[in-house]
Amino acid sequence: xxxxxxxxxxxxxxxxxxxxxxxxxxxxxxxxxxxxxxxxxxxxxxxxxxxxxxxxxxxxxxxxxxxxxxxxxxxxxxxxxxxxxxxxxxxxxxxxxxxxxxxxxxxxxxxxxxxxxxxxxxxxxxxxxxxxxxxxxxxxxxxxxxxxxxxxxxxxxxxxxxxxxxxxxxxxxxxxxxxxxxxxxxxxxxxxxxxxxxxxxxxxxxxxxxxxxxxxxxxxxxxxxxxxxxxxxxxxxxxxxxxxxxxxxxxxxxxxxxxxxxxxxxxxxxxxxxxxxxxxxxxxxxxxxxxxxxxxxxxxxxxxxxxxxxxxxxxxxxxxxxxxxxxxxxxxxxxxxxxxxxxxxxxxxxxxxxxxxxxxxxxxxxxxxxxxxxxxxxxxxxxxxxxxxxxxxxxxxxxxxxxxxxxxxxxxxxxxxxxxxxxxxxxxxxxxxxxx
Numbered sequence: 001x002x003x004x005x006x007x008x009x010x011x012x013x014x015x016x017x018x019x020x021x022x023x024x025x026x027x028x029x030x031x032x033x034x035x036x037x038x039x040x041x042x043x044x045x046x047x048x049x050x051x052x053x054x055x056x057x058x059x060x061x062x063x064x065x066x067x068x069x070x071x072x073x074x075x076x077x078x079x080x081x082x083x084x085x086x087x088x089x090x091x092x093x094x095x096x097x098x099x100x101x102x103x104x105x106x107x108x109x110x111x112x113x114x115x116x117x118x119x120x121x122x123x124x125x126x127x128x129x130x131x132x133x134x135x136x137x138x139x140x141x142x143x144x145x146x147x148x149x150x151x152x153x154x155x156x157x158x159x160x161x162x163x164x165x166x167x168x169x170x171x172x173x174x175x176x177x178x179x180x181x182x183x184x185x186x187x188x189x190x191x192x193x194x195x196x197x198x199x200x201x202x203x204x205x206x207x208x209x210x211x212x213x214x215x216x217x218x219x220x221x222x223x224x225x226x227x228x229x230x231x232x233x234x235x236x237x238x239x240x241x242x243x244x245x246x247x248x249x250x251x252x253x254x255x256x257x258x259x260x261x262x263x264x265x266x267x268x269x270x271x272x273x274x275x276x277x278x279x280x281x282x283x284x285x286x287x288x289x290x291x292x293x294x295x296x297x298x299x300x301x302x303x304x305x306x307x308x309x310x311x312x313x314x315x316x317x318x319x320x321x322x323x324x325x326x327x328x329x330x331x332x333x334x335x336x337x338x339x340x341x342x343x344x345x346x347x348x349x350x351x352x353x354x355x356x357x358x359x360x361x362x363x364x365x366x367x368x369x370x371x372x373x374x375x376x377x378x379x380x381x382x383x384x385x386x387x388x389x390x391x392x393x394x395x396x397x398x399x400x401x402x403x404x405x406x407x408x409x410x411x412x413x414x415x416x417x418x419x420x421x422x423x424x425x426x427x428x429x430x431x432x433x434x435x436x
Contacts (some may be wrong), residue, residue, distance in 0.1 A: 024415035032064045033088075042101040044106075046080060046134060051099075053133030054078055063095060072099070078134065079102065079143015111149070112171075114184040114222050117252050117264050118162060127156050140171070140182050146181055153183055164188035182223065190220040193260035198250070199270040201362035202242055208233055208270070212291065220264045225249060229268050238308035243336065243345060244273035276306040278379025279344040286351045288325060294349075297321050304428060305347045315349075322353065323389030328422060328429065329354035357387045362430035374406055375433065387429045392418045410435065 038052055038059065055071040057063070072086055088095055090195050113124050128135045131152055132145065139145040146168055154166040164185035168180040172179040192215050197205040197292035211233060215225065229247035237245035248269045255263040280298045283291050298314035300306075315332050333350045359381045364372040378399065380383070399407050410416075415436040422429050 001254050019084065020240070031071075032062045033090055033095065035059055035061050035063045036094040037096040039096065039098040040101060041098060042103065042259055045101055046103070050136075051075065051101075051386070054080075055099075057097070063097070069079075075099070077144050078132075079140040079145050080134070104140055104142070106140050106142070108136065109140055109141055109179045110180050111137055112151075112180050112182045112223060114182055115190055115220050116183075116185060117220060117254065119156070120251060121144055124153070128152055141179070144289040149181075155403050157185070162188075174404060179245075184221070191219075191260060191263040192220050192225070192266055193255040193257055193263035194265035196265070196267045199272065200266060202240060202245075202272050202275060203236055203270075208236070210266075211236060215266070220252065220266070222252070222435060224241035224247060225268070226267055233268075233270075235308070237270075241275040241277065241305040241307060242272050243276050243306060243308060244338070246271045246273070274338075274340060274342055274343050276338065276345040278302060278304050278306045278311075279339065279342075279346045282346060282348045284348070284350050285353070288327065288353055289321065293321075310416055311347065318349075320390060321382075326356040326358060326388070327353050328357050328387065354383055355427050357422060357427050357429050358424065359385045359387045360430040361385050363432045364428070364435075365432065367410075371406075371409055373386055374403075375410075378403070389420070392420075392431070392433075404407070406423075 014247040028170065035057060036059065038048075038055070038057055040048055040051060043051065055075050057071050059068075062065075068086065068088070072084060075081060077083060080103060081101045082104045083101060086099045088096055098395065101298060110412060111120065114126055119127075125135065125137070128149055128414055132148060133147075139149070150168045163189045167184055167186045169182050169184075169417065170179065171182050195209055195212055195215060196209050200208055212228070212236050215228060218224075226247060226249050229249075233247060234245050248271065250269055252267075253265045255265045257263065278303060281295060283294050283297055286294060289297075293324060295315045296318075298311075298315055299317065301312065311334075315334065318332060319330055322328075329352075331352050331354075333352070335347045335348045335350075339345065360383060362376060362379050362381075362383075366373050381388060399410065413435040417434045417436070419432045419434070420429050421432070
């Protein structure tokens, strides 16, 4: 007759491990059983086979309390699980072990193997899976999996007698999004000696290469190369209406040139997509300007190439128009809607107009008193008037033609700073002009 035996293991938020009473009774604590079956309850993201491999257990082996504790600890150290317990059912000398697990809610963070140019991605993944069978190209932000991967990669370099030190860093964008686990080799030069493009038609490969000169003779980094392409080079495509253009990288190769020691040949794959024409703009939540006024400010015509540069300029002009009317916090949220069949794009703009601000006080600093008064008297935006966010630029442009003597006196000052300070409670803007 079978009977349950329990052992509970819990990993807390601070990686504190709490172990409950013994899985085996005191009288049979040292007794060994043959492992007949391994079961899991609660697996969602991971397969049974992956977790069995990670546990180190094998059906048919002899197990006891110590062996099962070690297996449970190995699973906890992967960082996959928030809570875990296991139970043992024995029938004769045969044991069935059931692990009851609660996976961590965190999504796996992508792993980037940045500049291991002597290996293919498959070779690197196989080397890691050789010691971490559950490896799937991601790792949670907690646990010791990244430490294990770093050690595996370092051993791989040593086995191949390659120079360099494997380094690890956690990376994210400025807002904390798109996190990555980045592994790279430091202490060895890997210059980019050759650069080629495939898939380029809307822009010639020569033009792309001409705009990529800054890559040459830099140390290779996959993240940097792809990031550069999807910033500087994609911008070239977007300016010509290829609004969904993207770049990826073909497997990097060691350069054949004898004058480029330890260098690499990089090939970038241009995924151009369609070239879009402008269809129309759709406006929502606009109360200050009519649709016709907003369309005029955007200055986009149906059928013309949907150049990102012109679209961005139009958005700027709309926000400028709001700023002239005191809506200094007005912002546009743009969502493009693509009609691939007709190669057209419609932009849906949602406008957050915000409150209207008025002119507050004007303060002029850095000038002799008399000269400061003359500048103040030239300022025509009176306190209480609707604030014009562009007025300071118009003000300085008008000083020279209207008062050459004043302009001559001010030319002795090399720098002028204008600070606009909004008061959210009073809905006013205080302006300080500082001459240096």
